[in-house]
Structures are given as structure tokens and as C-alpha cells.
Amino acid sequence: MGHVDEGRRRKALSGAIQWTYSAGLQLGRVRDMQQYMIDHRGDRPTHYGEAEREPFLKLAAERQFLLVSLNNVLRALALLDAEGVQQGALTADERKRIRLLRNIFEHWDADPDSPNAVRSLNQFCEAFPNDDPERHTFSTDGSADSIGGLDLGMIADLVEGLRKWLLALEAGGFVWTGRP
Numbered sequence: 001m002g003h004v005d006e007g008r009r010r011k012a013l014s015g016a017i018q019w020t021y022s023a024g025l026q027l028g029r030v031r032d033m034q035q036y037m038i039d040h041r042g043d044r045p046t047h048y049g050e051a052e053r054e055p056f057l058k059l060a061a062e063r064q065f066l067l068v069s070l071n072n073v074l075r076a077l078a079l080l081d082a083e084g085v086q087q088g089a090l091t092a093d094e095r096k097r098i099r100l101l102r103n104i105f106e107h108w109d110a111d112p113d114s115p116n117a118v119r120s121l122n123q124f125c126e127a128f129p130n131d132d133p134e135r136h137t138f139s140t141d142g143s144a145d146s147i148g149g150l151d152l153g154m155i156a157d158l159v160e161g162l163r164k165w166l167l168a169l170e171a172g173g174f175v176w177t178g179r180p
Helices: 002-039 050-079 085-089 092-106 119-127 152-172
Strands: none
Touching: 002 050, 002 152, 050 092, 050 152, 092 119
């Protein structure tokens, strides 16, 4: 029994390291696209063909992959929950926001007449009535970067802190002491 638990723990730790790394890469890609959009904001064409829409599409894709990575970080941390990592790393609202945003963007093609299709959107609107899940804001200094109200500065700090903690845990039993 202990051997199975240890194997599952190692798999969870490996997954958490992988997805935290992925989230960091994706956050960098989102920020690179945001900077591109800022740098080219004066280049707005009068009509948007395929080439003109490409930066918007790239930013949307990178945003989606970031949310998938963050959701998988949460899944892996849940498997390491014996150490209380998931609850210490993010608040319940932050975890909920990540999960719901990921679901909203992941299930964009669900039948709108299906009760399940709008469940995540409705839950998001109930939990975060002042935020629009589709709203992606960014600024020249990075101080106002968010996706659906999810503060990307906080995510950057969290991802870096988790990455260091997970690597230390893998190397020899680092103990979780709270949010990085």
C-alpha cells in the first residue's frame, strides 16, 4: 500500500513540476503577445483580414494554453494535498476562477441549449459578478494584466514560487510553509 502511495505521489510531483514549468512558459508567451499588441497599437488597419487578425488569435491561443496549464497545476497539487499545498498556494476563489475560466474557454463549442453548456459561465458570473470572463486587460508596465479578473502578476509570482518549492521537494523533502 505504501509503495502505491509513494508511486502516485512521485507521479503527482512530476506532473506538478511539468505543468508549473508549462504555465511559466505560457505566461511568458501571453506577455510577449501582449507586448506585441502594445507595440503595434497604432498600426490598426481599416479592415481585418487574416494577417491583421493573427496577433489577436495568437494571444487568444496563448491565453487558452495558460489556463489549461494552470488547471493542470491545480490537479497535480490536489494529488499532493497531504502537504496542504493546494490550499496554501491559492485561495479557494483563485482556484475556482482558474477552473471556471478554463472550462469557459475549453467548452466554447457546447450546445447553448444544454444546461451543462452554460454551467461554468453561470457559476463564474455568480462567483465573480464584477468580472467578465472574456476580458483580457494589459498595460505597458504589466501592473494591470489580467484574464477574467485573474491577476497575471500574482500568477507569475505563484508559478515561480511553486516551481522552486516543487524542485526542492523533489530533491529532498522541502516542507510547505505557505504561499510563495
